[in-house]
Amino acid sequence: MAEETGQTPVPFRGGGFQPGARRWAPWAAFAAIIAGWQLASSTGLLPPLIMPSPYEVVLALGHLAASGDLTEHVGASLSRIAWGWSIGTLAGLGVGFAMGIWSLARSAGIPVVAALFPIPKIALLPLLILWLGIDEAPKIATIALGVFFPTVIGTYSAVDNVPRSLIRMAQSFNLPNPAIVWKVILPGAMPGILAAFRITSSIALILLVAAEMIGAEFGIGSFILAAGNLMQTDQLVAGVVLLSILGLTISFVLGRVEAWLLNWR
Amino acid sequence: MDLFVQGVSHHYGDLQALDAIDLQVKGGQILALIGPSGCGKSTLLGIMGGMLQPTEGDVVAAGVPPADSLNPFTYIFQDFALLPWRSVAGNVALALEHHRLDRAERTARIEAALVLTGLRDFAAALPRQLSGGMRQRVGIARAVAVRPAILFLDEPLSALDAQTRELLLEDLLAIWQREATTAVYVTHNLDEAVRVADRIAVLSRRPGRIKQVMPVEIPRSERGDARHAADLAALHAQLWDLIRGEAAVADRELADG
Ligand SMILES: Nc1ncnc2c1ncn2[C@@H]1O[C@H](COP(=O)(O)OP(=O)(O)OP(=O)(O)O)[C@@H](O)[C@H]1O
Ligand SMILES: [Mg+2]
Numbered sequence: 001m002a003e004e005t006g007q008t009p010v011p012f013r014g015g016g017f018q019p020g021a022r023r024w025a026p027w028a029a030f031a032a033i034i035a036g037w038q039l040a041s042s043t044g045l046l047p048p049l050i051m052p053s054p055y056e057v058v059l060a061l062g063h064l065a066a067s068g069d070l071t072e073h074v075g076a077s078l079s080r081i082a083w084g085w086s087i088g089t090l091a092g093l094g095v096g097f098a099m100g101i102w103s104l105a106r107s108a109g110i111p112v113v114a115a116l117f118p119i120p121k122i123a124l125l126p127l128l129i130l131w132l133g134i135d136e137a138p139k140i141a142t143i144a145l146g147v148f149f150p151t152v153i154g155t156y157s158a159v160d161n162v163p164r165s166l167i168r169m170a171q172s173f174n175l176p177n178p179a180i181v182w183k184v185i186l187p188g189a190m191p192g193i194l195a196a197f198r199i200t201s202s203i204a205l206i207l208l209v210a211a212e213m214i215g216a217e218f219g220i221g222s223f224i225l226a227a228g229n230l231m232q233t234d235q236l237v238a239g240v241v242l243l244s245i246l247g248l249t250i251s252f253v254l255g256r257v258e259a260w261l262l263n264w265r
Numbered sequence: 266m267d268l269f270v271q272g273v274s275h276h277y278g279d280l281q282a283l284d285a286i287d288l289q290v291k292g293g294q295i296l297a298l299i300g301p302s303g304c305g306k307s308t309l310l311g312i313m314g315g316m317l318q319p320t321e322g323d324v325v326a327a328g329v330p331p332a333d334s335l336n337p338f339t340y341i342f343q344d345f346a347l348l349p350w351r352s353v354a355g356n357v358a359l360a361l362e363h364h365r366l367d368r369a370e371r372t373a374r375i376e377a378a379l380v381l382t383g384l385r386d387f388a389a390a391l392p393r394q395l396s397g398g399m400r401q402r403v404g405i406a407r408a409v410a411v412r413p414a415i416l417f418l419d420e421p422l423s424a425l426d427a428q429t430r431e432l433l434l435e436d437l438l439a440i441w442q443r444e445a446t447t448a449v450y451v452t453h454n455l456d457e458a459v460r461v462a463d464r465i466a467v468l469s470r471r472p473g474r475i476k477q478v479m480p481v482e483i484p485r486s487e488r489g490d491a492r493h494a495a496d497l498a499a500l501h502a503q504l505w506d507l508i509r510g511e512a513a514v515a516d517r518e519l520a521d522g
Binding site for chain 1: 407
């Protein structure tokens with residue numbers, strides 16, 4: 001019938017280009033990589049001196065945990081990154097808000113931030129050691145400085161992105177200025193601030209390792225450096241795996257915080 | 266409360282938006298402001314409610330606001346201006362939280378405003394879950410909750426589709442039927458102006474001047490009656506005559522002209 005009247009179905013041309021989520025895919029990808037790596041090690045393609053097998057890395061981690069060194073190193077690193085990131089973030093939020101709200105703070109702040117932001121903060125560590133001694137303080141200060149500037153920039157751009165119409169609305173209902181900051185600007189800037197947290201947390205991780213490699217008895221960075229000097233590649237890679245786990249944990253926590261604070265989006 | 270606009274002119278840099286506006290808002294009446302796009306309606310409304318400092322002239326209020334009025338000059342916005350992270354009730358509460366009210370009165374005000382706007386079942390919903398019409402209802406509820414002395418509405422319905430607009434307009438008229446309201450209603454829709462206003466002020470194209478203020482004599486509640494249809498149509502035509510030439514020229518103006 002259709003052919004007789006010359007009717008043909010309209011061909012479908014849409015669809016595709018919509019990458020979705022496959023729950024099993026991440027695990028499969030990890031499994032494939034680790035299996036490939038183990039295979040390369042077992043067949044001798046990867047000489048143990050250059051790259052240990054995943055099995056050896058797990059063993060090394062097991063030894064570290066059993067000897068109590070793991071807690072010591074990870075504990076030292078965690079406390080540095082927690083202090084450094086928190087101090088840098090709190091200061092950065094304060095300055096960023098000031099620059100987002102007051103013309104004077106903004107006009108004075110932007111050139112200063114522009115001049116200091118590009119300095120790789122690790123270059124300041126020797127100076128900070130001179131000022132603060134060789135203890136924890138200079139390492140924490142380095143991380144805090146590295147976190148501070150991106151937080152400032154992220155915060156004041158986030159404040160800029162709060163729709164002015166909402167602020168005018170709040171003013172039209174006579175909200176006092178502190179209430180406008182607390183109830184309109186802060187929540188409105190939250191998406192941008194949390195995006196900045198993602199960046200600053202990875203900066204903090206980089207600076208942590210760098211600072212620990214320059215001078216520290218304990219910490220994942222110093223552990224990796226020491227293992228390298230002794231050519232203990234299994235220990236070294238175990239340290240790197242620890243860093244990866246630390247980074248993943250931070251990003252997981254941030255993801256949770258985002259889902260909780262930004263549930264209105 | 267009455268409001269007097271006295272010799273108000275406004276410049277944005279080199280651009281003159283308003284020129285020597287004299288206008289009166291009478292207590293208990295609704296004044297519609299119409300004019301071609303870009304003629305300065307929003308600017309004038311902002312100046313009237315104290316949200317914008319005019320370059321010249323001033324705005325004076327006469328009389329005292331009612332005792333229960335928390336925010337005498339209250340706006341309803343074209344883009345709703347809802348906080349997306351607050352629920353419907355939370356958005357209404359925003360206007361009350363900084364006032365000294367006991368908890369019972371605050372809840373009562375919120376509840377009454379939500380009931381009035383038909384939002385009671387949506388108190389916990391977030392703005393993103395609501396349709397445009399419902400969002401503007403939240404804007405109306407928020408304004409009602411502070412019992413304004415004068416209500417300023419800047420094209421409150423123009424972000425909505427035609428059917429929603431009609432429904433919401435009927436609701437607004439019903440609210441205003443129940444309680445005498447003083448309001449300034451900016452619109453570019455002549456129909457709306459004719460149905461809502463006690464007086465209609467027509468602005469010329471930029472720089473906005475008052476071209477004419479026309480009273481609408483028929484009581485608001487009777488404007489749907491068939492016997493007034495001809496009168497209202499005539500008024501509509503009269504307004505369109507006033508605006509038509511201006512609108513055509515304004516439409517061809519460059520934005521930065
Ligand atoms: N903040 C501003 N800075 C500079 N120019 C502005 C500003 N706000 C408005 N204008 C200009 O002033 C004129 C009047 O603007 P206004 O928004 O008051 O007009 P309107 O009658 O409300 O227009 P519409 O019908 O589009 O809502 C317009 O030409 C507009 O471009
Ligand atoms: Mg406007």
